[in-house]
Structure formats: structure tokens, C-alpha cells
Amino acid sequence: MAAHRELARELGGDVAYHDGGSLEWAEGDDKLAELRARVKRLAGRGYAATFITRERALGLEPGLGVPDHVREVAFYADDAWLDAPRLVRTLLDAAALKGAEVRSNVAVRSLRVENGRVEALAIDGGEIVAKAVLVCVGPATKAFLEPLGVTMPVGRVFGLLAVTSRPATALGRVVHAPGVHLRGDVGGGLMLGADDLDGPVVEHASAAGRAEIAAQMLERARRVYPSARDVTLVEHRVGVRPMPSDRHTIAGRIPGFENAWMIATHSGVTLGPLLGRLLADEIVRGAPSATLAPFRPDRFAR
Numbered sequence: 001m002a003a004h005r006e007l008a009r010e011l012g013g014d015v016a017y018h019d020g021g022s023l024e025w026a027e028g029d030d031k032l033a034e035l036r037a038r039v040k041r042l043a044g045r046g047y048a049a050t051f052i053t054r055e056r057a058l059g060l061e062p063g064l065g066v067p068d069h070v071r072e073v074a075f076y077a078d079d080a081w082l083d084a085p086r087l088v089r090t091l092l093d094a095a096a097l098k099g100a101e102v103r104s105n106v107a108v109r110s111l112r113v114e115n116g117r118v119e120a121l122a123i124d125g126g127e128i129v130a131k132a133v134l135v136c137v138g139p140a141t142k143a144f145l146e147p148l149g150v151t152m153p154v155g156r157v158f159g160l161l162a163v164t165s166r167p168a169t170a171l172g173r174v175v176h177a178p179g180v181h182l183r184g185d186v187g188g189g190l191m192l193g194a195d196d197l198d199g200p201v202v203e204h205a206s207a208a209g210r211a212e213i214a215a216q217m218l219e220r221a222r223r224v225y226p227s228a229r230d231v232t233l234v235e236h237r238v239g240v241r242p243m244p245s246d247r248h249t250i251a252g253r254i255p256g257f258e259n260a261w262m263i264a265t266h267s268g269v270t271l272g273p274l275l276g277r278l279l280a281d282e283i284v285r286g287a288p289s290a291t292l293a294p295f296r297p298d299r300f301a302r
């Protein structure tokens with residue numbers, strides 16, 4: 001999150017970054033014990049994680065409907081949400097201003113390799129000569145690297161996010177409530193997701209089934225956010241996350257290659273600014289970071 005704040009400052013306070021923290025509460029003894037353990041673990045690592053009263057939570061988010069029996073609400077003050085498409089556009093514009101040539105919608109068909117060095121990217125009708133390459137192809141990682149003889153166990157996890165019309169009271173923060181998580185969306189509505197309405201449930205659902213999943217999310221959101229009583233679904237989006245087999249980010253030099261690096265992570269929005277900075281230091285300045293030691297691709301080559 002510190003890397004996000006730094007990047008937002010560097011980009012001149014662009015509005016893609018929405019701070020204010022996040023709120024979470026749990027129902028049931030087991031879930032509450034899990035939540036307490038999480039808050040303790042994060043606070044122990046120096047992250048701003050604490051419990052606040054239900055009343056204070058409602059003071060922060062007046063549109064919420066935290067049930068009366070909930071006494072503790074976790075508050076993560078440094079959490080934020082990001083308008084990722086906007087940030088990507090801003091970054092591309094900033095890169096172009098610094099002389100980068102941005103080529104959109106150009107598929108890289110393969111990499112031309114000689115003696116452990118990537119010499120060029122093969123595209124339709126030609127090649128792009130490269131001194132160094134960073135492969136960030138998300139869920140396509142495994143298929144993209146296989147022809148190079150590199151086996152990276154990166155799976156594909158489907159997800160569905162539903163977007164609603166504008167609620168009576170705007171939601172400022174990210175909220176993790178039992179059965180649903182929600183935040184404000186750029187259009188003024190709410191963006192909804194649910195951990196149990198995810199992955200294979202979404203992957204194997206028909207178009208009608210996916211619409212039904214979105215409707216279920218809305219139903220749950222109305223329960224925890226009474227201000228959303230009258231909202232309707234505007235759309236739902238299905239996306240695919242890249243998921244390393246050990247569920248940890250993969251970032252670093254591709255085994256067997258002198259000048260090729262990769263990043264594959266299911267937390268690319270959260271970790272993007274940090275990973276980008278660390279990999280840029282490594283590729284451009286030859287300064288690998290010890291922070292990345294547990295996340296190197298060669299853990300799968302051993």
C-alpha cells in the first residue's frame with residue numbers, strides 16, 4: 001500500500017487511488033476467531049489493523065447495516081481500492097511522455113532465443129528486437145512459456161464481479177461482510193463479489209447461471225448495506241486470475257534465460273506498483289531485491 005501511495009504522488013495525485021481503509025466483520029465463533037487471528041497477525045507485522053466498535057464503523061459508513069449483535073468490526077486503516085483501468089491508462093501515458101512506444105493489441109506469437117538470450121519478440125508480420133523482456137501475460141503464462149521449455153505452474157481462476165446502480169448513500173470504503181464484499185465503483189454504484197461465488201462455480205456456470213450469481217450477490221449486499229435496497233444490477237463481469245500453484249507471486253528472472261524476467265500473481269492490482277519498482281531495479285539497474293527471494297521463478301525448477 002505504501003508503494004501505491006508513492007506511485008499516486010509520483011503521478012501527481014491521480015484519483016485512481018481511493019484511500020480510507022476497509023472494514024470487516026464476522027458471524028459465528030469460528031469466523032470471529034479467524035478474524036481476530038488475522039487482525040493480530042497483521043498488526044504484529046506493523047500493518048494498521050485494529051478492532052473498532054460497531055458504532056464507530058457506522059459513523060465511518062452510515063449506509064452499512066452491521067447487525068446489532070456484532071460488537072467488533074476490524075478496521076484496516078491503510079487499505080484502499082484502485083480504479084485499475086484508470087491507473088493503467090495513466091501509467092501508459094506517463095511512459096509515452098518519457099519516450100516509450102506503447103503498442104496495444106499486438107500479440108507476441110513467440111520469443112526468438114539464442115544461447116539463453118531472448119533476441120526478439122515475434123509478432124504478426126515481423127519482430128521486435130529486445131535487449132530485455134518482462135513476461136506479464138497473466139493467465140496465459142503457462143501456455144506462453146511452455147514452448148521455451150519452461151514449466152511454470154500458473155493456473156486460471158475465474159471470478160465474477162457485479163456492478164449496481166447508485167445507492168442512496170455512497171460507500172466510501174471497502175467492506176468485507178459475511179457472504180459478500182463490496183466497494184464503491186467508479187460510476188457511483190457498488191462493486192460486489194463473494195468468495196464462495198467464485199472459481200469453478202463461475203467457470204462452469206452458463207450465461208444465465210452467471211446472471212443468477214450476480215443476483216445472489218446483490219441480494220446479500222442489500223442485507224449488509226440497506227442503502228442498496230433500491231439499487232439494480234447494471235452489469236456483471238467475468239475475469240480470469242493467474243494463480244501460481246503455491247498461491248504465491250512469481251517474480252524474477254526466468255530459469256535458463258539471461259535477459260528474460262516474468263511476473264505472475266493473483267494480486268497484481270495490490271502488488272503492481274511494488275513488483276514493478278522491484279523488477280525495474282533488477283532489470284534496468286542490475287539491483288535484485290532480497291524482498292523477492294521467496295518469490296523467484298526458480299523455486300519451480302529445483
Ligand SMILES: Cc1cc2nc3c(=O)[nH]c(=O)nc-3n(C[C@H](O)[C@H](O)[C@H](O)COP(=O)(O)OP(=O)(O)OC[C@H]3O[C@@H](n4cnc5c(N)ncnc54)[C@H](O)[C@@H]3O)c2cc1C
Nearest residue numbers: 107108137138140159160239240241265266267268269270
Ligand atoms: C474477479 C477478479 C478479482 C480480482 N481481484 C483482485 C484483488 O482483489 N486484488 C488484486 O490485487 N488483484 C485482483 N485481481 C487481479 C488479478 O488476479 C491479477 O493479479 C491481475 O490481473 C494480473 O495482472 P497482469 O497484468 O499480470 O495480468 P492480466 O491482467 O491478465 O493481463 C495480461 C495481459 O497480457 C495479454 N497477453 C496475454 N498473452 C499475450 C501475448 N502472447 N502477447 C501479447 N499480450 C498477451 C493479455 O491480453 C492481457 O492484456 C482480480 C482479478 C479478477 C478477474
